[in-house]
Amino acid sequence: MIGLFQSLGDTTLRILEKSGRGTIFLGAMLVGVMEVLRRPGLLIVQIYSVGVLTLLLIIISGIFVGMVLGLQGYTILSDFGAEQTLGVMVAASLVRELGPVVSALLFAGRAGSSITAEIGLMKATDQLSGMEMMAVDPVRRIAAPRFFSGLISMPFLAAIFSMVGVMGGHFVGVGMLGVDDGAFWSQMQASIDYYEDILNGVIKSLVFGFVVTWIAVFEGYDTLPTSEGVSRATTRTVVHSAFAILALDFLLTALMFGDF
Amino acid sequence: MQSSKTLVTWVGLFVFIGIGGISFLAIHVSNLSANFSGSEGYRLIARFENVGGLKVRSPVTIAGVRIGRVEKIDFDKNRYQAVVEMRINSTYDTLPEGSSASIFTAGLLGEQYIGLEPGGGDEFMQEGDEFEVTQSALVLEEIIGQFLFSKADEVKSQ
Numbered sequence: 001m002i003g004l005f006q007s008l009g010d011t012t013l014r015i016l017e018k019s020g021r022g023t024i025f026l027g028a029m030l031v032g033v034m035e036v037l038r039r040p041g042l043l044i045v046q047i048y049s050v051g052v053l054t055l056l057l058i059i060i061s062g063i064f065v066g067m068v069l070g071l072q073g074y075t076i077l078s079d080f081g082a083e084q085t086l087g088v089m090v091a092a093s094l095v096r097e098l099g100p101v102v103s104a105l106l107f108a109g110r111a112g113s114s115i116t117a118e119i120g121l122m123k124a125t126d127q128l129s130g131m132e133m134m135a136v137d138p139v140r141r142i143a144a145p146r147f148f149s150g151l152i153s154m155p156f157l158a159a160i161f162s163m164v165g166v167m168g169g170h171f172v173g174v175g176m177l178g179v180d181d182g183a184f185w186s187q188m189q190a191s192i193d194y195y196e197d198i199l200n201g202v203i204k205s206l207v208f209g210f211v212v213t214w215i216a217v218f219e220g221y222d223t224l225p226t227s228e229g230v231s232r233a234t235t236r237t238v239v240h241s242a243f244a245i246l247a248l249d250f251l252l253t254a255l256m257f258g259d260f
Numbered sequence: 261m262q263s264s265k266t267l268v269t270w271v272g273l274f275v276f277i278g279i280g281g282i283s284f285l286a287i288h289v290s291n292l293s294a295n296f297s298g299s300e301g302y303r304l305i306a307r308f309e310n311v312g313g314l315k316v317r318s319p320v321t322i323a324g325v326r327i328g329r330v331e332k333i334d335f336d337k338n339r340y341q342a343v344v345e346m347r348i349n350s351t352y353d354t355l356p357e358g359s360s361a362s363i364f365t366a367g368l369l370g371e372q373y374i375g376l377e378p379g380g381g382d383e384f385m386q387e388g389d390e391f392e393v394t395q396s397a398l399v400l401e402e403i404i405g406q407f408l409f410s411k412a413d414e415v416k417s418q
Contacts, residue, residue: 041264044267044268044271045264045267047271047274047275048267048270048271048274051271051274052270052271052273052274055274055277091289095289095290153274153278155278155282156274156275156277156278156279156281156282157278159278159281159282159284160277160278160281162281162285162289163280163281163284163285164281166285166288166289185288188289189288189289189290189291190317190319190371192289192290192291193290193291194286194290197290198282198285198289198290201285202282
């Protein structure tokens with residue numbers, strides 16, 4: 001019985017300790033913005049490995065998600081004789097939800113895990129302590145550029161996902177299933193609002209980018225310096241990011257579209 | 261790692277496509293372009309007994325062609341009427357006075373829009389003018405109600 005309480009208390013303390021460390025780490029990283037601004041080269045290298053290398057994955061997934069939406073939407077909407085609104089359905093679901101959420105999940109799997117593994121391996125091979133010995137702050141030099149590159153890349157990736165998805169839906173709906181081209185676009189433009197839908201989608205993807213890269217960088221930095229520790233940290237990055245994305249998505253949707 | 265020139269090029273391309281994506285969404289998918297063009301033109305007012313499902317930004321058409329959008333829907337608390345302000349594109353400035361405005365529905369369950377019918381006046385309508393003849397939206401429940409009552413009367417009289 002006492003053992004139960006002991007393990008509960010132990011877990012609670014560990015979670016609190018970790019979130020405390022994470023917050024301090026975030027603060028240190030945000031201060032590192034100066035270092036990033038002074039050396040934009042560091043940022044560009046990271047945007048390449050975080051953003052550009054994820055681009056292909058995002059484009060291909062976006063096309064298929066859009067095409068599936070087009071097919072599924074057509075089957076349901078044609079029951080009501082409302083195929084014309086297919087464009088609205090595809091665009092609204094992509095811009096509001098699927099664009100930010102799915103691209104953030106893919107981003108966590110592709111870029112987040114690689115950030116964690118890279119930083120974790122640096123720690124396991126004592127590169128981080130080596131930097132500290134040379135009076136180079138690894139948080140500013142290693143962590144901050146990766147964090148800001150994720151923050152910058154994520155909204156672009158989500159927008160590209162939505163754009164490619166709308167094109168995929170257009171290809172299936174108009175090209176294959178014979179929905180009217182004019183109605184597809186005009187109904188879409190009549191229903192999708194720039195501020196309410198698209199800017200909110202961009203805000204969502206910014207928040208997801210923030211959280212995912214924060215988790216990824218911190219898990220890598222906080223890992224146990226063994227090969228097993230790195231592998232666990234990588235897994236944790238993907239799992240925790242997915243949880244955080246989906247939970248935050250509900251919260252943000254309730255704030256943006258709910259009537260509270 | 262690749263040479264820094266190709267790397268920078270790739271990043272530039274990525275940012276370019278990203279900005280392109282956001283602008284594509286803004287211009288092609290959303291109503292941003294309609295919002296910009298909506299600020300010009302002149303304003304007309306129509307009063308309706310019932311606007312049904314008419315919304316702000318619903319189209320205003322004449323002969324089936326869209327010439328403007330609904331800008332504002334308000335309730336006149338003294339006359340118990342709906343006041344609809346619409347902005348008409350300045351290209352179409354030859355609406356004669358005495359024109360009428362009606363609320364129609366596109367398709368059975370489609371969106372509602374305002375259809376204008378040119379009148380026989382000599383002068384053209386100006387900024388802030390009001391339509392004298394209007395026809396409210398058809399509310400499906402009212403029509404069904406009327407139909408049921410008339411059926412009941414028929415049965416009774418037989």
